[in-house]
Amino acid sequence: MELLQRFLKGEKPAIARVITKIENGTDPKLLEDIFPHTGNAYYIGITGPPGAGKSSLVNAMVPKLLENNKKVGIIAVDPTSPFSGGALLGDRIRMNDLALNENVFIRSMATRGSLGGLASKTKDVALVLDAAGFDYVLIETVGVGQVELDIAQVCDTTVVTLVPESGDAIQAMKAGILEVADILVVNKGDRTGADRLIMEMKFAFELRVHNSDWHYPILKTTAIENIGIDELVSTIKSHKEYLEKSGKLETERKNKLVIRVNELIEEKIKTHLHEYVIDQKQLKKMIDKAYERKITPHYIIDEIAKKIF
Amino acid sequence: MEKKIRILIGKPGLDGHDRGAKVIAAALRDAGFEVIYTGLHQLSESIVEAAIQEDVDIVGLSILSGAHMTIFPKILKLLKQKNAEHIIVIGGGIIPEEDIKKLIQMGVKRIFTPGAPTNEIVDYINSIIH
Ligand code: B12
Ligand SMILES: Nc1nc2c(ncn2[C@@H]2O[C@H](COP(=O)(O)OP(=O)(O)OP(=O)(O)O)[C@@H](O)[C@H]2O)c(=O)[nH]1
Ligand SMILES: [Mg+2]
Numbered sequence: 001m002e003l004l005q006r007f008l009k010g011e012k013p014a015i016a017r018v019i020t021k022i023e024n025g026t027d028p029k030l031l032e033d034i035f036p037h038t039g040n041a042y043y044i045g046i047t048g049p050p051g052a053g054k055s056s057l058v059n060a061m062v063p064k065l066l067e068n069n070k071k072v073g074i075i076a077v078d079p080t081s082p083f084s085g086g087a088l089l090g091d092r093i094r095m096n097d098l099a100l101n102e103n104v105f106i107r108s109m110a111t112r113g114s115l116g117g118l119a120s121k122t123k124d125v126a127l128v129l130d131a132a133g134f135d136y137v138l139i140e141t142v143g144v145g146q147v148e149l150d151i152a153q154v155c156d157t158t159v160v161t162l163v164p165e166s167g168d169a170i171q172a173m174k175a176g177i178l179e180v181a182d183i184l185v186v187n188k189g190d191r192t193g194a195d196r197l198i199m200e201m202k203f204a205f206e207l208r209v210h211n212s213d214w215h216y217p218i219l220k221t222t223a224i225e226n227i228g229i230d231e232l233v234s235t236i237k238s239h240k241e242y243l244e245k246s247g248k249l250e251t252e253r254k255n256k257l258v259i260r261v262n263e264l265i266e267e268k269i270k271t272h273l274h275e276y277v278i279d280q281k282q283l284k285k286m287i288d289k290a291y292e293r294k295i296t297p298h299y300i301i302d303e304i305a306k307k308i309f
Numbered sequence: 310m311e312k313k314i315r316i317l318i319g320k321p322g323l324d325g326h327d328r329g330a331k332v333i334a335a336a337l338r339d340a341g342f343e344v345i346y347t348g349l350h351q352l353s354e355s356i357v358e359a360a361i362q363e364d365v366d367i368v369g370l371s372i373l374s375g376a377h378m379t380i381f382p383k384i385l386k387l388l389k390q391k392n393a394e395h396i397i398v399i400g401g402g403i404i405p406e407e408d409i410k411k412l413i414q415m416g417v418k419r420i421f422t423p424g425a426p427t428n429e430i431v432d433y434i435n436s437i438i439h
Contacts, residue, residue, distance in 0.1 A: 013393060016364040024312045085313075086338035092359060093348035099355040105362055110313070110343050 004033055007132060012105060015132045019107055022128055023121045031124060037131035041073070042240055044136060045151040047117060047177065048161030050143025053187040055094035056223035057161060057232070058140055062098050064233040065136050071103040073129030076140045077118055080110040087111075091140060105134065117141040117148030123260065126154055144177060152180035153259050156249065157239045159232070161185045162201070164193030178204060182214065182239050185232060189220040214242055277307055314438050315365040317345045319356040321384070324374035325349060329401060329423075333369065336427035342434070353380060357387040360396055366438055370400040377404050377412065385416050397437065401425065 006014035018034070021027040046054045055076065062072050076091035087110035098104045107125065114120040118141055129137045141151050152158045160181035165188075178184070184205070186197050198218055205216050217235050221228035243249035274280075286300045318334045320327055327349055334346045345363050347356065360368045368388075372380060381400065388394055401421035404412070409420045418437065421430055 012358075013361050013364075013391070016362050020364045026312070080343075081338060084339045084341045086341040087343045088334055088338045089343060089345045090348075092345060096348065096351075096355070099347075100352070100358060106359070108345050108363060112313075 004030075007034070008037065010133050015105060015128065016107070018132075019125050019128050022124050023109065023119075025121070031127070034128060034131040038127045039130065041130035041134055041137045043126060043130075043139065043155040043157075044236060045139050045141065045155030045158040046161060047141040047144055047148075047151045047158065047180070048185075048187075049145070049163070049166050052143070052161040052163045052166065053221075053223045054140045054143075054161055055091040057159075057185070057187060057221065057229075058091075058138055059095045059097050060221075060223050060226050060229045061233055062095075062101075062104060062138070064230060065138075066101070066103055069103075070135040071133060072105075072136045072138060073132065073134035074098075074104065074106045074138045074140070075109055075122060075125055075129070076106065077109045077111060077122060077142050079142045080112050082113075085112075105129065105132070111142060114150075115148065116150030117144045118150045118154070122150075123154050149176050149180050153256055156243060156252070157182050157236050159183045159185055159236070161187050162197060163188045164191045164197050166197070181216070183232070183235055184216065184218045185221055185228075186218065187221045187223055189222040189227060190225065194220055213246070214239070273304070278304055313341075313343045314367070314434065315343045315345065315363060316367045316369055316434070317347065317356070317360045317363060317365045318369050318371065319347055319351055319359075320349045320371055321351050321353050321356055321380045322372070322374060322376050323350060324372060324376065326373040326402075327371075329373065330371040332427065333371065333401065333430065336431065337434070340431040340434075353383045353387060357384060357391060357393070360388075361391060361393050365396060367397045367399060367434065370398070371402050372400060372404065373402040375403070377402065378408055381412050381417050382415055399434075401430075 003014055003017060007018050018030060021030055046058060048054055058074060065072050078087055078089045078091060080087045089108035089110060091108060092106060095106060098106060109119045109122055109125065111119045122139065126137050126139060139151060139155060158180050160177055184201055186194050188194065198220060201218050205218065209216050219228055219232055219235060221232055286295065289295045290297055290300060316337055318330050320330050334344045337344045345365065347359055356368065370384065384398060388396055397418050399419045400417060404420055404422060412420060419433060
């Protein structure tokens with residue numbers, strides 16, 4: 001109980017320890033205890049390809065978000081090596097300006113095998129920061145390609161960051177990553193090609209803008225020189241206001257809860273199936289048969305389903 | 310989910326020699342640890358604050374500048390002040406034998422010097438955590 005009390009008082013070592021317990025899944029009851037304290041933070045996601053400047057943008061944006069006595073909690077996700085299971089978490093290198101700020105908390109997370117751009121526990125760790133009283137929870141994904149879109153299932157505002165080197169607009173349109181963007185940022189505005197990319201993105205976004213009352217802004221920033229940052233932060237705030245006034249904040253947060261519950265159902269059923277229903281030895285035999293083309297994978301599933309239905 | 314050993318590798322002060330820190334960080338990643346690298350030119354205060362927020366098991370400092378006799382004690386003191394003495398402090402770099410003895414007495418757990426094989430460092434960390 002003592003840990004929880006220190007946590008609710010906002011003591012950083014206690015927040016850090018609660019995160020560890022949630023991340024390692026060593027204390028399932030803890031999430032129950034903190035959940036009633038969540039729901040007050042605004043969740044902002046920063047995603048984009050490797051090296052686009054996501055961490056640098058966070059470093060530049062946070063001082064603006066801290067204005068009016070606000071507190072910001074940051075989760076920075078980097079990939080776990082599939083070979084060693086280890087990870088080199090380096091996002092903090094770019095967040096040096098924030099390291100000693102009393103109203104900022106930064107936690108690095110390794111994906112630990114998850115493929116959606118976040119760790120499987122990132123959603124729960126975001127809840128921890130929410131419960132700890134941070135007004136904004138900022139989540140930086142790993143450098144993503146085209147399919148790692150978990151971030152949009154957690155965040156109220158998703159900022160997608162591209163850079164002139166990201167490849168041409170067609171590639172970006174193909175990528176689902178544009179579909180999750182509430183705000184598109186072309187960073188490294190100091191490099192040639194930034195303005196051309198912005199023009200191309202305007203065309204790519206036209207259809208979405210037509211079908212929505214949110215105008216899907218495209219902004220130019222140079223994170224390392226603090227250029228365009230004020231506008232980015234005020235655009236995030238207008239998106240927040242738009243969601244609140246239109247009632248979408250509530251509907252979208254309910255949608256996210258539906259997605260979360262479905263995810264947890266799937267996890268639970270899968271674990272249950274493998275632990276209690278499926279005879280692993282029998283499964284292995286059937287796999288061997290399928291390999292010899294004597295039965296189909298679908299037949300195997302039907303056999304397993306017979307035990308349930 | 311299994312518990313992962315988390316280690317912060319820090320380069321305190323004005324020391325620009327980061328080759329060793331990077332070699333160690335990569336070796337520890339390859340050994341399956343989660344390594345937080347905070348980059349060059351860190352204040353001792355920032356390193357300690359990061360170690361607390363990241364809830365690491367170990368802080369490893371790389372010092373080749375000669376400032377080890379001020380930085381290690383400062384880190385130990387700050388950890389104590391912040392009730393984070395459970396975090397183990399190790400280090401490496403250009404550090405003379407007689408200084409190593411003094412630092413160990415102050416509470417630094419172990420110091421590695423040039424030429425220390427990375428697998429020896431990995432084995433050592435596994436031996437103190439498990
Ligand atoms: C390469 C080098 C440089 C490069 C650095 C490049 C870089 N980005 O790292 C450059 C040319 C920039 C450089 C500059 C200087 N250097 Co220089 N440099 C060296 C040199 C030749 C090798 C260092 C190295 O990279 N070794 C390879 C790595 C892998 O080894 P390592 O760091 O020792 O790490 C091993 C162990 O110590 C240990 N370890 C290290 N850190 C950690 C951390 C943890 C947690 C653990 C567990 C283990 C561990 O494990 C590693 C693997 O075995 C050394 C001499 C030497 N033989 O060490 C001088 C040396 C370190 N440099 C020295 C000096 C004086 C300087 C300058 C001041 C020179 C000048 N007057 O301009 C500048 C200062 C730069 C600055 N801003 O700090 C002196 C330091 C003297 C001292 N401390 O008393 C040395 C010792 C040379 C000498 N004999 O005089 N240097
Ligand atoms: N020229 C220029 N460089 C920038 C800008 N923003 C960031 N960078 C540099 O781009 C590199 C990558 O920046 P990060 O902030 O680490 O990028 P990231 O997207 O967080 O990278 P990952 O987390 O590794 O995917 C660093 O060297 C930054 O200094 C910018 O606006 N202009
Ligand atoms: Mg980053």
